[in-house]
Amino acid sequence: MPERRSARRFLTLVADSGSFRELPCPPGESQPDGPLAWQGYDASRARAAARTGEQESVVCGTARVDGTPAVLIAFEFGFLGGSLGERTGDRLEAAYGHARAHRLPVVPLVATGGSRMQEGMLALTQLQRVARQSALTREAGLPQIAVLRDPTTGGGWATLGAGADVVLALPGVQVGFAGSRVRPPDADPTAYTAQSQVTAGSADAVVAPAELKRVLGAWLRLLTGGASGQRDRAGDRAATAPAPVPHALGDSVLPGTGWDAVRRARSAERPRAQAYLDAYFTHRLDIGGDRCGGADPEGILCGFGERDGRTVAYAAQTGAATRPAGYRTAARLIRLADRLAIPVLTLVDTPGAANDAEAERAGAGPAIAEVFGAVAAARVPVTTLVIGEGGSGGALALAAPGNTWATPDSYFSVIAPELAAAILKRPPREIEATADQLRIRPQDLVELGVVRGIVDHHPQPWVTAPPPPG
Numbered sequence: 189m190p191e192r193r194s195a196r197r198f199l200t201l202v203a204d205s206g207s208f209r210e211l212p213c214p215p216g217e218s219q220p221d222g223p224l225a226w227q228g229y230d231a232s233r234a235r236a237a238a239r240t241g242e243q244e245s246v247v248c249g250t251a252r253v254d255g256t257p258a259v260l261i262a263f264e265f266g267f268l269g270g271s272l273g274e275r276t277g278d279r280l281e282a283a284y285g286h287a288r289a290h291r292l293p294v295v296p297l298v299a300t301g302g303s304r305m306q307e308g309m310l311a312l313t314q315l316q317r318v319a320r321q322s323a324l325t326r327e328a329g330l331p332q333i334a335v336l337r338d339p340t341t342g343g344g345w346a347t348l349g350a351g352a353d354v355v356l357a358l359p360g361v362q363v364g365f366a367g368s369r370v371r372p373p374d375a376d377p378t379a380y381t382a383q384s385q386v387t388a389g390s391a392d393a394v395v396a397p398a399e400l401k402r403v404l405g406a407w408l409r410l411l412t413g414g415a416s417g418q419r420d421r422a423g424d425r426a427a428t429a430p431a432p433v434p435h436a437l438g439d440s441v442l443p444g445t446g447w448d449a450v451r452r453a454r455s456a457e458r459p460r461a462q463a464y465l466d467a468y469f470t471h472r473l474d475i476g477g478d479r480c481g482g483a484d485p486e487g488i489l490c491g492f493g494e495r496d497g498r499t500v501a502y503a504a505q506t507g508a509a510t511r512p513a514g515y516r517t518a519a520r521l522i523r524l525a526d527r528l529a530i531p532v533l534t535l536v537d538t539p540g541a542a543n544d545a546e547a548e549r550a551g552a553g554p555a556i557a558e559v560f561g562a563v564a565a566a567r568v569p570v571t572t573l574v575i576g577e578g579g580s581g582g583a584l585a586l587a588a589p590g591n592t593w594a595t596p597d598s599y600f601s602v603i604a605p606e607l608a609a610a611i612l613k614r615p616p617r618e619i620e621a622t623a624d625q626l627r628i629r630p631q632d633l634v635e636l637g638v639v640r641g642i643v644d645h646h647p648q649p650w651v652t653a654p655p656p657p658g
Contacts, residue, residue: 190337190338190358190359190360190361192265192266192299192337192338193337194240194264194266195242195246195262195263195264195297195299196247196262198262198297198299198337199247199249199251199260199297201397201400201401202251202253202260202295202297202335202400202401202404203251203252203253203260204252204253204254204255207250207251207252208249208250208251208260209249209250209251210247210248210249211248211249211250211259211279211282211283211286212282213243213244213279214278214279214281214282216274216275216278221306222273222306222307223274223307223308223310224306224307224308224310226306226307229306232268232306233268236266236267236268237267239266239267240264240266242264242266242267244264244267244273244275244279245263245264245265245267245268245269245270245271245272245273245276245300246261246262246263246264246276246279246280246283247261247262247264248260248261248262248279248280248282248283250286250290250292253295253401253404253405254401254402254404254405254406254408254409255405255409256293256405256408256409256412257292258292258293258294258408259283259284259286259287259292259293259294259295260295260297261280261283261294261295261296261297261348262297263296263297263298263299263300263337263344264299265299265300265301265338265339268304269300269301269302270298270299270300270301270344271300271301271302271303271304271305271311272300272302272303272304272311272314272315272318272343272344273303273307273310273311273314274307274310274311274314276304276314277314277317277318280314280317280318280321280348281317281318281321284321284322284324284325285321287325287330288324288325288328288330291328291330292330293330293331293332293333293412294330294331294332294333295332295333295334295335295404295408296332296334296335296349296352297335298334298335298336298337298340298344298345298348298349299337299338299339299340300339300340300341300342300344300345301339301341301342301344302341302342302343302344302367303315303342303343312343315343315347318343318347318348319347319351322347322348322351322352326353326527329527329528329529331353331354331408331411331412331528332351332352332353332354333352333353333354333355333356333404333407333408333411334348334349334350334351334352334354334355334356335356335357335358335400335404336349336355336356336357336358336361336363336382336385336391337358337361338358338360338361338362339361339362339363339367339368340357340361340362340363341362341363341364341365341366341367341368341380342365342366342367345363345364345365346365349363350390350479353411353524354392354407354411354475355385355390355391355392356391356392356393356394356395356400356403356404356407357382357385357386357391357393357394357395358382358394358395358396358397358400359382359383359394359395359396360381360382361381361382362380362381363380363382363384363385363391364379364380364385366380368380382394386476386477386483387483388477388481388482388483389476389477389478389479389480389481389482389483389513389517390477390479390481391476391477392474392475392476392477393474403473406471406473407473407492409494409499410473410492410493410494410499411492411499411528411530413498413499413528413529413530428529428530428531428568428569429531429569430531430569430570430571430591431500431531431532431533431569431571432495432571433571433573433593433643434464434467434468434533434535434573434643435467435643435644435645436595436596436643436644436645437459437463437464437467437575437595437645438452438458438459438575438596438597439452439458439596439597440644440645441596442596442629442630442631442642443596443597443599443629443630445620445623445624445629446599446605446620446622446623446624446625446627446628446629446632447605447619447620447623447624448629449597449598449599449623449628449629449630450577450599450604450605450623450628452597453576453577453597453598453599454539454576454577455597458576458597459575460506460507460537460575460576461489461504461505461506461507461535461537461575462489462506464504464535464573464575465489465493465502465504465535468493468495468502468533469493469494469495469500469502470493470494470495471493471494472491472493472494472502473491473492473493474489474490474491475490475491475492475517475520475521476517477513477517478512478513478514478516478517478519478520478555479516479520480513480516481513482511482512482513482516482550483513483514483517484510484511484512484513484514484517486506486508487505487506487508487509487510487511487514487538487542488503488504488505488506488510488514488515488517488518489502489503489504489506490502490503490504490517490518490520490521491521492525492530499530500530500531500532500533501521501522501524501525501530501531501532501533502521502532502533502534502535503517503518503521503522503532503533503534503535503586504533504534504535504537505535505537505538505583505586506537506538507537507538507539507576507577508538508539509538509539509540509541509542509543509582510538510541510542510582511541511547511550511552512542512547512550512551512552512554513550513555514555515541515552515555515556515558515559515585516555516558518534518559518562518586519555519558519559519561519562522559522562522566522570523562525566525568526562526565526566526567526568529568530568531568531569531570531571532566532568532569532570532571533570533571533572533573534563534570534571534573534586534587535572535573535574535575535586536572536573536574536575536576536583536586536587536592536598536600537574537575537576537577537578537583537598538576538577538578538579538582538583539577539579539604540579540580540581540582540583540603540604541556541579541580541581541582542582556581556582556585559585559586560585563585563587563588563589564589569588569591570588570591571588571591571593572586572587572588572591572592572593573592573593573594573595573643574587574592574593574594574595574598574599574600574639575595575597575598576595576598577598577599578594578598578599578600578628579601579603579604580601580602580603580604583600584600591640592638592639593639593640593641593642593643594630594633594634594639594642594643595630595642595643596630596644598630599628599629599630600628600633600638601623601626601628602626605619605620605622605623605626605628606619608622608626609622630642
């Protein structure tokens with residue numbers, strides 16, 4: 189079992205030395221044995237206070253985390269299992285209100301067993317208060333980054349934890365909606381772990397305690413705009429500059445035929461997304477998973493990075509067939525970036541969306557529709573570079589209308605030439621001719637107005653077309 193630090197000990201782990209300032213506690217009514225007159229409840233609270241030195245199950249305040257100011261909400265598990273009651277709700281509401289008033293991100297440091305039994309349904313309804321405060325903070329364009337401690341269960345996981353924009357977890361901690369005492373007796377215990385939640389796409393990363401302050405600080409800097417303070421207030425998306433187009437890293441010679449373009453895009457030697465992201469960003473952090481039970485780390489890389497002192501979000505296909513969870517993760521990223529006024533870079537490189545039976549059962553069509561919708565609705569600029577294969581709608585979903593570029597070793601096609609030939613009932617010997625007829629070379633795409641230009645190894649594109657009207 190991981191070490192259980194008290195709320196204040198955990199605050200010293202993540203807050204810069206001497207920077208934590210506790211927020212005033214909201215006034216609360218004193219009712220004998222609580223709102224349900226639960227016999228012995230006052231005595232239980234008194235024992236918890238004597239044991240922990242706290243008067244409630246959360247400690248709220250402001251601090252700097254590796255230099256970035258934030259509102260921190262630390263749960264004290266030693267106080268009645270970190271449970272939520274009415275007074276807990278008062279403190280959480282006040283903390284979120286302070287964050288919005290002062291334009292600060294919110295960091296819940298969660299360790300809770302759920303709602304407080306001795307306050308009955310009044311305790312459970314605090315989850316609605318928390319959800320409301322989280323929603324208001326989201327609408328205000330402020331990020332929320334949760335850290336899952338041991339344990340994170342019940343409504344605390346389903347609101348403060350899973351409801352955050354980015355979810356980090358300590359190694360080995362219990363995470364799940366069902367607490368240890370209410371799970372089915374034959375339940376697999378490995379399903380209720382931080383690593384299991386990462387695998388299922390419900391959390392982004394497991395972070396060792398020694399690395400937590402650095403990683404949390406990096407996330408806070410990225411989601412509040414980067415080192416230069418890109419975003420001073422919510423709603424300034426019109427002033428958000430587009431992400432610069434990356435330089436090409438591969439072959440700079442244009443293909444002679446359509447089949448040449450396909451062959452070069454499929455070459456194992458061609459640079460993939462990892463190389464482009466490493467060259468583009470000073471540093472970056474990935475998000476993981478679609479929050480719907482899936483992740484696609486082999487098919488797409490999504491996250492936020494720093495470029496020229498400001499933050500850019502990225503969704504980069506890796507050259508594999510993208511699975512439904514990958515598309516939903518990309519949609520999640522684009523919506524988050526839009527809310528935080530952060531520009532988006534997408535890298536297109538897929539032979540197409542995964543089309544096996546498992547992908548269909550996982551909702552391939554609706555997942556792709558989510559990405560089309562997220563790109564279409566984005567109020568921040570989206571920049572796209574086709575770096576390899578552009579296979580049909582599974583690639584087009586990530587392409588920005590009017591701001592898509594291509595590298596010389598890429599192609600973009602309504603469908604793969606082999607499949608086009610099969611649909612047209614052509615023999616295999618006509619596949620190469622079909623590739624030419626489809627006009628899928630980068631220079632063809634410029635002429636057709638599908639892409640704005642072809643990028644080389646230099647900052648400016650060397651073959652361009654004017655942007656489309658409107």
